[in-house]
Amino acid sequence: MSQPNDVVRGTLDLLILKALSLEPMHGWAIAQRLEQLSRDVLRVGQGSLYPALQRLEEKGWVESGWRATAENRRAKYYELTTEGRSALGDEAASWHRYVDMVELILRAF
């Protein structure tokens, strides 16, 4: 199982934004969605999601609120704000540029 440090530093925020771009969800659901999207390759230390979510909320990219789940339990749901959606685009573009650059270097030899 991968440790949180295995996630490239700084990409967790981007991954959370991507996960939330589909629909609002609570912390555990975000962790599950990330596992599914990565086909179980990427395993995020689930607890480390919460500091990241707090950071995103402080930036105004994510909003949270308590609501009832399908099982009628109380859970804190997170959803993307307009700024968050815009930030996701910027961060994703930035990530692609970074990957292309690394790829370019690796292919050079």
Place this chain on the structure above:
Amino acid sequence: MQLFRVLRRWQKRMRALVHTGAVDHELNEEMAYHLELEMNKNIALGMRPDEARRQARIAFGAGDQHRIETREARWWSWFPDLSLDFKLGLRMLVKHPALTVIATIAVAYAIAVGTVGFEITRQALWPTIPLPDGHAIVALRNWNVGDNESVPASRRDYELWRDGFSTITDLSAVDVEERSIAVGAGAGQPETVANVTASTFALTRVPALMGRTLQETDERGDAAEVVVVGYDFWKSKLDGSADAVGSVIRVSGTPVTIVGVMPRGYGFPQRNGVWRPLHLERMPATSPSLRYVFGRLARDHSRSEATTQATVIGARAATMFPDTRKNVRLQVLSLPDAVVELPTDLVVALASLNTFLVLLAALLCGNVAMLLFARAVSRERELLVRAALGASRARIILQLFAEALLLSAVGSVIGLMVARFILPRFWTMMEANTGPLPFWIDTSVSPTAILYAVLLTFFAAAIAGIVPALKVTSGGAGARLRAASSGGGGLQLGGVWTVVIVVQIAFTTLLPWPLLGLAGDFGSETPAGFPAEAFLTAVIALDRLDGVGAIGDTVAGTRAARLEARYRALANRLRHDPSVLDVTYADQMPQFTRGRNLIKMDAGPAAEQSQRCPEGWHCAGFVSVDPQFFDVVDAPVIRGRALTTADAEQQTRVVLVNQTFVNDILRGSNPIGRRFHFWSKGEPTAESWYEIVGIVPDLSVSEKGDAYGRTRIYQTRPPREMGQLRIAIHTRGDPQRFATRLRELAQATDPALRVIDPKPLTSVADHDSPAGLFGLKLLVSLTVLTLMLSLAGVYAVTAFAVARRTREIGVRVALGARPLHVLTIVFKRPLVQMALGIGVGGILGFGLANDDLSKVHLNVLGNAAVFVLATILCCALACIVPTRRALRIQPTEALKDDT
């Protein structure tokens, strides 16, 4: 939508800040739910419940660590630490009360002087006009480019401008004058009256508090005499009566009906309390009678557009009326520029004042920094332990900053209270010296000034907190820990502190020099030379003719002749009053002879020049008096002849001089028949010379005053020739009690006769005036405070020196060093710093107080030496306690302290 989102976010943040426990509880609940779902998933995958829980915990990671990280990601995460820092700071302030009191006073002092300086500058240079859209009010001014001076507008100008401007609306003409106003059966009192066109109230857009403002119909020649009064007038003169509107007062004896009361704070344009309709049709068309013409920039028009139009209108007037308007340009000024003609160099002066005050604040904060540094040194081990336990340098700096901020905040509150006390008194003093202030002057501390004080507080905290903190935490924890453990302590007072101490002491030495100048007269009883305590004095003036008579009342000489007639009638009534022995007049009384007149004597024996006068010239006070003045004040001529009524009427060039004039300028030689002339650009002509015909005793001549304050020349002139007609009434009994009677007699003589500021002759000397006393008290307070703070600084330095070198002193004493030797070693540096400060301050002060050092008298040098010695003594006083401490150090104690 966006706004709501931002508001919601902040609401959440504030809730989280206030209800930290609840937010933490929610985080726990959220994480618990997460674990429960993960466990359920594991169970669904076939795990046993305990294994499922274990795996869920593994997948979640270190819960406590994540909680901490989540809390640290919150924006206020630094807040609990800072509040702890404030608590610690508060504890330190209580623990060291003496230091707290001194440092708080220093910060309060810095904030008070800084805020007062800023507020005065702001109100002088960037005033806020307390009227709706006040910034759009402008003034029109005729400027004569040939003579380089303004020309009051005439009725013709006003009408031309009113009809010509499209960029300026609500044009209003204003003329301000002093008039005698009587309420009920009381005698008239001088009051500033603004004669205004009714458009003035439309211009200022302020409705009346009661009744109405002036209307155009009030300006008509056949209209009833009406007046609008201000709030203060209504409160003080009419007792705030609800029936004030409709009541009648007398202006220069003319009954006028009050039609309105303006709200509090309204005083357009000069803090005046009475407005009358300006009857333009009673003014000659071309007479320059209007002091101000105001208007409002029309909607969507700027001042530059108005200026462009003014240039065109001004040029048109120059073409139409070349005799009077050829060299005149029409200008558009801001309201403050028009009402207050500030000297051009005032901006530089005020900027310099503020820079000086900020530097003074920095200096005072430097002093506080020094005190806090000395205290921080005593806590060096505590700070080192904190560093060793993992506190970063920034963390320790933040702690010391929080302590300084707390102290500065307390000082700031006190400083603002002091500023609130000083400002109204300062403006009162200004009003006493310069006349009515503009209406926009606000004597309270403005919100902008409070904001400035807050900035100063952070500035003070930064200097007093961060500078010592940087010093204490410099050099690495390990090295400092080793140095501290060895007992010697690694911290020293470096170059920065040396500069602070030297400048502080120099400033302390420098500050009292003006005080020394003032002290020449203050506090010492100057003999009047006549029974001044039995005299009442007041300035007498006459209102312009009122009503239709105002049309012809444009010649100053005619008005002066009328004043003379009224004075003689009043003097006659006074002499018949049983409470009066006699009455006389002069343009100034002996106690406050103003003016510095340069004279040159004829070829006879005389001193080369007077003290502090230009080379080859003598300085003397020049006074115009009643021919009987010296007989009335019971100080008859000592030698020669008295001045006569014929001298006054024929305006002869004969004068009397006082005894000091004879002694100082003529070296005691016979003055009778000697001649002199005043300074003039060209060569003196036959008409320039004045002849001395007699000597009179010294009246109110101080031994300590300088030349022009002590030597006097008296000529005689009739009342109409007096620039200012000041009367002196010799009364039986208390002169102050006669003031009311004087007003009554003046009222009976002519209701238009104004009696200005009647008071006993003993209380008219400048330094006895409330304004002078206030300035002196302020200077004394500042000097005492600065001295106290300097002493605290010197004490801190010397005490620091002893504390740092306890071990060394112990070893030296053990090796047989004598006490004097020990003191020399320990106090060498502080003493050098003090000597430098006193030297720099003394030289600067002496240089500033004596502009021509080559002519400094020995007694001045003596005074200076005594003062410098006194400063050295004060510094020595601050060293007593540390000295005793140094001398009492025993080798055994020093070694014990080491272990």
